[in-house]
Amino acid sequence: MSHHTIHITLPDGSFNAYPKGITGLTIAQKISNSLAKTALAILVNGYVWDLSRPIDEDASVQILTWQDEEGKKTFWHSTAHLMAEALEALFPGIQFGIGPPISNGFYYDIDFGTHTFNATHLPMVEEKILALARQKNTYQRREVSKADAIAFFEKKGDVYKLELLQDLADGAITFYQQGNFTDLCKGPHIPHTGLIKAVKLLNIAGAYWRGNEKNKQLTRIYGISFMQTQALQDYVTSLEEAKTRNHQRLGKELKLFTFSDKVGIGLPLWLPRGTIFRERLEAFLRKAQLEAGYQPVITPHIGHKALYVTSGHYDKYGEDSFQPIQTPHEGEEFFLKPMNCPHHCEIYSHEPHSYKDLPIRLAEFGTVYRYEQHGELHGLVRTRAFTQDDAHIFCRPDQVQAEFAKVIDLVTYVFSSLGFSDYTARLSFRDPQQLSKYIGDMADWDKAEQAIEEVATQGSLRTVKALGEAAFYGPKLDFMVQDALGRSWQLGTVQLDYQLPIRFDLTYVGADNQKYRPVMIHRAPFGSLERFIAILLEHTGGKLPLWLAPDQVAILPISEKYAAYTEQVHQQLRGKGIRAIVDHRDEKIGKKIREAELMKIPYMLIIGEKEATTTTVAVRKQGAGDQGSLSIPQLVEKLMKDVPNSSPQL
RNA sequence: GCCGAUGUAGCUCAGUGGUAGAGUACUUCCUUGGUAAGGAAGGGGUCACGGGUUCAAGUCCCGUCAUUGGCUCCA
Numbered sequence: 001m002s003h004h005t006i007h008i009t010l011p012d013g014s015f016n017a018y019p020k021g022i023t024g025l026t027i028a029q030k031i032s033n034s035l036a037k038t039a040l041a042i043l044v045n046g047y048v049w050d051l052s053r054p055i056d057e058d059a060s061v062q063i064l065t066w067q068d069e070e071g072k073k074t075f076w077h078s079t080a081h082l083m084a085e086a087l088e089a090l091f092p093g094i095q096f097g098i099g100p101p102i103s104n105g106f107y108y109d110i111d112f113g114t115h116t117f118n119a120t121h122l123p124m125v126e127e128k129i130l131a132l133a134r135q136k137n138t139y140q141r142r143e144v145s146k147a148d149a150i151a152f153f154e155k156k157g158d159v160y161k162l163e164l165l166q167d168l169a170d171g172a173i174t175f176y177q178q179g180n181f182t183d184l185c186k187g188p189h190i191p192h193t194g195l196i197k198a199v200k201l202l203n204i205a206g207a208y209w210r211g212n213e214k215n216k217q218l219t220r221i222y223g224i225s226f227m228q229t230q231a232l233q234d235y236v237t238s239l240e241e242a243k244t245r246n247h248q249r250l251g252k253e254l255k256l257f258t259f260s261d262k263v264g265i266g267l268p269l270w271l272p273r274g275t276i277f278r279e280r281l282e283a284f285l286r287k288a289q290l291e292a293g294y295q296p297v298i299t300p301h302i303g304h305k306a307l308y309v310t311s312g313h314y315d316k317y318g319e320d321s322f323q324p325i326q327t328p329h330e331g332e333e334f335f336l337k338p339m340n341c342p343h344h345c346e347i348y349s350h351e352p353h354s355y356k357d358l359p360i361r362l363a364e365f366g367t368v369y370r371y372e373q374h375g376e377l378h379g380l381v382r383t384r385a386f387t388q389d390d391a392h393i394f395c396r397p398d399q400v401q402a403e404f405a406k407v408i409d410l411v412t413y414v415f416s417s418l419g420f421s422d423y424t425a426r427l428s429f430r431d432p433q434q435l436s437k438y439i440g441d442m443a444d445w446d447k448a449e450q451a452i453e454e455v456a457t458q459g460s461l462r463t464v465k466a467l468g469e470a471a472f473y474g475p476k477l478d479f480m481v482q483d484a485l486g487r488s489w490q491l492g493t494v495q496l497d498y499q500l501p502i503r504f505d506l507t508y509v510g511a512d513n514q515k516y517r518p519v520m521i522h523r524a525p526f527g528s529l530e531r532f533i534a535i536l537l538e539h540t541g542g543k544l545p546l547w548l549a550p551d552q553v554a555i556l557p558i559s560e561k562y563a564a565y566t567e568q569v570h571q572q573l574r575g576k577g578i579r580a581i582v583d584h585r586d587e588k589i590g591k592k593i594r595e596a597e598l599m600k601i602p603y604m605l606i607i608g609e610k611e612a613t614t615t616t617v618a619v620r621k622q623g624a625g626d627q628g629s630l631s632i633p634q635l636v637e638k639l640m641k642d643v644p645n646s647s648p649q650l
Numbered sequence: 651g652c653c654g655a656u657g658u659a660g661c662u663c664a665g666u667g668g669u670a671g672a673g674u675a676c677u678u679c680c681u682u683g684g685u686a687a688g689g690a691a692g693g694g695g696u697c698a699c700g701g702g703u704u705c706a707a708g709u710c711c712c713g714u715c716a717u718u719g720g721c722u723c724c725a
Contacts, residue, residue: 107720119655205720206653213722217653220720252661261698261716313725320723339725373651373723382724471725522725559682586682594686608684618685626685 007058024051025191028063038227039063040071040190048074050141050188066227076101078139078178078189079129079196079225080108085181086128087221091115096183097160097209097218103488105224109207111160112219122201122221129199136194137179141187146170149184160209198232199225242485247534248379250542254599256533256550257380266377266384268530273550276579278529280548282365285389285414285525292410294363294391299343301367305333310503311342312439316472322371322384340366341497341522344392345504348518353508358518359395359403365529366390380534387529393521394506400519404455404477404494407523411479411492412461414525417644418536419545422482424462426490427453429475431468438472444498449475452496473499479525483539491532495522543623546602546642553580553639554596555617558589558608565612569605572632578639580605597622603639 008027009015018027024042028035028051041048043062044055048070055061064071080099087094087110097109110117144152146165152175153161161184165173176185178193190196200223207220226232243249251257256274263269270278286296305324308314317338324333337343344362353360367387376382395403408425415423429449430438438445452475456463470476474497481491497520500506507515526532536544546552553573557566566582573580581601583592589606596604605617610629617635619627630638 203719204654207721208652211722213652217721219653222720259717265716311725317725321725341725368725370725375651375653375721376723378718473725556685558684561682588681588683588688589685590683591687592685597686604685606685610684620685 006055008055009058009060011060011062018055020056021054023054024049024061024063027061031063035063035065038065040065040068040195041074041188043070048188050139051191052138053141053188073101074188075190075195075227076106076225078193079199079223080106081139081176081178081181081183081185081189082129082132082193082196083125083199083201083221083223084108084110084183085132085179086125088181089132090121090125090128091117093157095158095160097207098164099183102222105202105222107207107220107222109160109209109218109220111216117204117219119204122204125221126199126201129196132179133193133196133199135179136192138192139176139178139187139189141189142175142177144173144175146173149173149175152182153184195227196225197227198229199223200232200236238485242487242538245485245538245541247381247537250537251380254542254550256537264384265374266372266382268380268383268385274533276550277544277548278533281526281529281533282389284417284547288410288413289361289363289391292361292406293359294361297344297347297362297364299337299340299347299364299366301337301369302334303337303342305335307342307346308335308338311339311345311500312473312503313339313342320371322369336369337366338368338370340364340368340388340390341392341500341520342504344390345500345506345520348392348394349504349506353394353518355396355508355510355516358508359393359399361391361393363389363391380530383528383530386531388524389526389529390522390524393523394501394508394518395521396508396516397519400451400496400521401455403521404451404496405458407494407521408455408459408461408477411494411523411525414492415479415481419539420481420483420491423491424464424480425456426469426478426480427456427463427465427475428469428471428478429465429467430470434468438470440473440499440502445475448496448498452477452494471495473497481535483535484541485538487538489535491527491535492525493523493527496520497522542600544600544602546639547644549600549602550579551581551599551601552578553603553605554592554599554601555580555582555605555607556589556592556596557582557584558606560584560586562607562609562612565615566607569607569617569632573636576636578636593620602642605635 004020005017006020007015008018025036025039027042028039039051041064042051043064044059048064064074066072066075077100080101084096084099091112094113094115095111097111099106099108146168149165150162153165164184173184174186175182176187176189202222202224205220205222206217208217209215224235226235251274254273255271256277257271258269259267260269302325305314321338322336324335326333347362348360365387367385369385372382372384377384393403430445435442456477469478474495477494478490479492481489483489500520501517506518508518510516555566555570557563563584570580570582583596585592593604600622602622604620606620607617611617616629616631618629619635621627
């Protein structure tokens with residue numbers, strides 16, 4: 001084979017000889033014209049490249065389109081550059097920070113200098129972007145020397161790009177230019193701006209340069225773009241859908257919870273309907289945990305300051321917490337508990353333990369209090385008082401893997417029972433760059449991280465590793481769940497901890513009559529009940545399954561003439577433990593149905609002349625309409641079928 | 651904590667420096683009805699709070715508080 005020819009292997013395994021220096025675009029054209037038109041970038045031996053970049057060696061390639069995550073990212077990144085060009089044209093002299101793609105779109109951080117910029121400018125920028133897009137300018141890559149790059153940005157006066165350049169090695173610096181805009185960028189980019197057919201700038205926000213709060217705050221502009229205008233329409237529609245599913249809105253509409261400034265910010269108040277919902281959820285987990293060998297415990301909401309000094313939380317968070325509660329006794333200080341583990345450690349150590357007693361699994365729905373930053377509070381997702389479905393497993397080192405595996409089973413069981421089928425386990429390990437952030441013996445950390453990785457990758461769990469996400473006392477396994485709108489949330493967490501048993505001097509007696517150190521596993525499938533409920537509400541759009549619904553059945557008499565029979569039905573359902581309410585208002589049946597539908601009550605029973613004489617009810621299912629008539633025993637049987645065995649009761 | 655936006659009736663929201671509004675909810679009355687809104691009347695407001703400008707402020711300016719989109723943080 002001549003040295004002018006290279007081998008290109010496609011994802012299906014087929015390969016062809018091509019002249020050296022062939023571009024991705026040419027390869028795409030050889031495959032099909034339609035592919036060439038939608039191609040955005042090319043994957044060359046695992047790296048994403050421009051379609052215009054010559055390939056000089058044998059390579060495995062894959063043409064990337066909108067269907068590929070990397071293709072989409074490249075498209076959005078290119079749109080960020082185009083937005084920068086538009087902004088520079090409209091606001092001469094502005095300086096640019098960074099402009100990367102994100103999971104849904106892109107942003108660019110900008111220092112507007114003497115210009116003022118606000119949301120009213122966004123439509124104007126959108127128009128300019130689309131006008132520039134229609135010029136179909138190509139994105140041109142060029143390699144530049146560090147000296148030339150510095151000279152370029154010094155002339156332009158862009159201090160941020162100059163700072164970025166400091167960290168880059170000479171010889172590895174590339175510029176990309178489209179139209180009149182040149183940016184420091186490692187690429188890659190789409191072939192030309194004409195592919196960007198629709199763009200929407202979503203919001204503007206402050207963002208610290210390089211994410212450091214000591215640095216200047218830049219203006220971040222978020223946007224998203226598409227290859228077809230219809231796709232943008234669909235995206236806008238899905239944003240509106242997300243808005244109707246917003247948990248705070250649903251919490252208000254369905255009368256589940258509220259907040260009061262008089263009580264304090266970030267402190268949720270559970271309304272009667274929300275309390276039933278929450279208690280159903282707790283009962284479900286209580287039952288599952290009893291079956292899994294957990295022992296419920298109850299501990300107080302405060303503890304001596306010394307407890308948190310021992311645990312290490314005081315050193316780490318003392319200043320950022322709610323401040324201590326004083327007592328009339330000189331020097332005595334209590335903290336609101338920010339964690340349940342210290343209390344549970346004291347329960348463990350109230351009596352000596354044999355190796356035969358382990359594992360001991362202590363579970364509590366423990367309400368904890370954390371002084372979260374003001375700007376961070378967000379509905380039920382981030383509060384200053386929340387309840388963890390917390391448990392601590394005290395086990396022998398040889399039991400760690402089996403216990404960890406059991407916890408994973410429990411968490412996945414909980415998720416699937418609640419309709420979350422799409423989740424990933426995130427291995428949250430130390431940041432190797434900042435080991436000083438973590439306490440304890442690094443050998444224990446190594447053991448712990450290794451154990452987590454082994455257990456998590458044994459089963460069918462999808463895993464992803466995240467360095468720097470560990471807690472300060474140990475590595476974690478965090479469950480990331482996708483909701484019905486495709487958004488990703490962190491829910492349950494499992495943490496392996498060798499430190500607290502040392503700090504609290506926890507021991508057990510081994511077969512050789514010597515003292516040994518137990519290992520602790522912290523775990524919370526829901527994490528925070530508040531947060532979990534927020535996510536569940538958004539996932540279901542407020543249409544809760546029958547076993548969680550605050551009101552399961554709405555009994556709707558057509559007129560007050562059927563009050564006696566209505567009352568009889570109500571009593572019978574209540575006798576079966578079914579949560580039923582009666583709408584006895586002097587309103588037409590259509591209105592009663594509408595309101596029950598809007599309150600998302602799973603079943604409606606319409607009672608009129610026909611039902612009263614035949615002792616039946618006309619059943620209507622939320623969102624599904626008329627289901628025909630049933631007798632009361634038939635109805636009860638039907639409702640029972642709607643409730644999974646996992647539920648402790650209706 | 652930082653940057654931006656927002657704050658008007660229980661809720662959703664109009665309101666252009668000149669008498670504070672609508673829909674809905676609530677109360678009362680009429681209506682007694684068949685699968686997503688029957689009709690009428692009525693009550694309900696310190697326009698977030700505090701200053702300022704003005705003959706006059708819901709509206710303009712400043713500050714505070716809260717909510718919200720982000721940033722930082724997150725045991």
